[in-house]
Amino acid sequence: TPTTLLDCIFGQRLCPVVVICSPCLQDMGLVFDSPYTIYEVRYVDGLQLLKIRNPPGDHEEWKGDWSDLSSLWTRRTKYKLEWADEEDNTFWMSFDDFCNCFRSLYVCHNIDPNKWKSAEAHGRWDLGNAEEGRVDTAAGLPSRHNRSCKIEENPQYTLRVFRPSAVRLTLSQVEMTGLAAPEILPVTMYLLRQQQSTLKRITEITRDKIVADTGAAVRERELELYLNLQPGTYTILVATYIAGMEGPFRVKVLSNYQVALEQFYPAPDIEAKGLAGKLAKKLNEQADKAADKVNANLDKAQAKATAAGLGGDPDAVKDDGDPYAGVGNGYAGGIPDNDDMV
Numbered sequence: 001t002p003t004t005l006l007d008c009i010f011g012q013r014l015c016p017v018v019v020i021c022s023p024c025l026q027d028m029g030l031v032f033d034s035p036y037t038i039y040e041v042r043y044v045d046g047l048q049l050l051k052i053r054n055p056p057g058d059h060e061e062w063k064g065d066w067s068d069l070s071s072l073w074t075r076r077t078k079y080k081l082e083w084a085d086e087e088d089n090t091f092w093m094s095f096d097d098f099c100n101c102f103r104s105l106y107v108c109h110n111i112d113p114n115k116w117k118s119a120e121a122h123g124r125w126d127l128g129n130a131e132e133g134r135v136d137t138a139a140g141l142p143s144r145h146n147r148s149c150k151i152e153e154n155p156q157y158t159l160r161v162f163r164p165s166a167v168r169l170t171l172s173q174v175e176m177t178g179l180a181a182p183e184i185l186p187v188t189m190y191l192l193r194q195q196q197s198t199l200k201r202i203t204e205i206t207r208d209k210i211v212a213d214t215g216a217a218v219r220e221r222e223l224e225l226y227l228n229l230q231p232g233t234y235t236i237l238v239a240t241y242i243a244g245m246e247g248p249f250r251v252k253v254l255s256n257y258q259v260a261l262e263q264f265y266p267a268p269d270i271e272a273k274g275l276a277g278k279l280a281k282k283l284n285e286q287a288d289k290a291a292d293k294v295n296a297n298l299d300k301a302q303a304k305a306t307a308a309g310l311g312g313d314p315d316a317v318k319d320d321g322d323p324y325a326g327v328g329n330g331y332a333g334g335i336p337d338n339d340d341m342v
Helices: 002-010 023-028 075-081 095-101 268-310
Strands: 017-021 035-044 047-053 090-094 102-107 117-125 156-161 165-172 186-193 210-213 222-229 232-240 247-255 259-265
Touching: 035 075, 047 075, 047 095, 090 095, 095 102, 117 232, 117 259, 156 165, 156 247, 165 186, 186 222, 210 222, 232 247, 247 259
Parallel strands: none
Antiparallel strands: 017 035, 017 102, 035 047, 047 090, 117 247, 156 232, 156 259, 165 222, 165 247, 186 210, 186 232
C-alpha cells in the first residue's frame, strides 16, 4: 500500500534509494528509464515530500507540484526544507506524484561493519549416507509432488535475540569456500517462532509459528529477509522445493545488536561424524588410486626392462627379483662387486 511504501522509504534515511521513471510523464521534466535517487523524505505540516535527484545531473528538473517554480511553496516550507532555487538537478515532489511517476524502486542497505554484528553457518541439503554417518537433510516442502514430506528433516538453525534488534537474514547458495554452488536450486527460508520452553525441531509449518518467510521456493542465488525482532528464540528453516535436491548453502545473520546463531539440525556432532566419515572415505579412495598408479608404473617398468633384456645379452636380466638387474655400468651383472671397484 502507499502508506507502507512511504514508511519503508522513510525508514531508509541513511541508504540511497534508486527509482526508475515511468515513460508516461516525460513532458513533466523527467527522463524515461533513467535512475533517480531519493535524498530525503520529509513530513512538513501534514505534507509528505521527497527530495529527488537525477544522478547524471545533465537533464532538466521536475516541472510539477513542488518543483522550483511551483506556487505551492511558502516561506515556512522553504525554511523548514532549506529550499533554494538552484540548478542542482535536485527537486521536491509530493509522495502522490512520486507514486504516479515512478514504476520501480530499489532499496540499497548500507551495512557498516563497525556497527552491525555478523554470524553465519554453512550447511548442505544432503540425502545422507548411513555408512558415512550423514543424515538426510533434503526433505523438501509439502506439496502434491512431496506428500510424505518430513519437515523436520530440513536444516534448522536456532536464532537467539536478546534485545529488540534490526535483523537481516540471508540464504545464499554458495560453497564453504565462497564460490557459487554449481547448480541453483529452488529454495525458500522460514523464520519460525519457538513456542516451547524446551527447543524442539520444527515438524510442521503453521501460520501461528511463521514470523517471516521468503515466499514460494524460487531459483535464486540469494534470498533475504529484513525485519525487526523482539527478544526471544527463533528457528531458521531452509528447504528446497522438491525432496532429494542436494547442494550447499550459507545462512548469514546481520544485526545491530549481538545475537546468537546455532546449528540445531543436523546436530553438530552428527554432522562432524558425517564429515569425518566422508573425509576418511575420500582419503581411502585417494590412497587406492595412488597405489593403483604405483603398481601400474612398476608393471610398465618391468615390461620395459624385460623387453630390453630380450633384445640384448641374455645375462642382462638374470633375476626378476633383482631391482638392479639390467642396469649396466659396463658390467654384465649390473652392480659390480667391491673387488671390481678397485
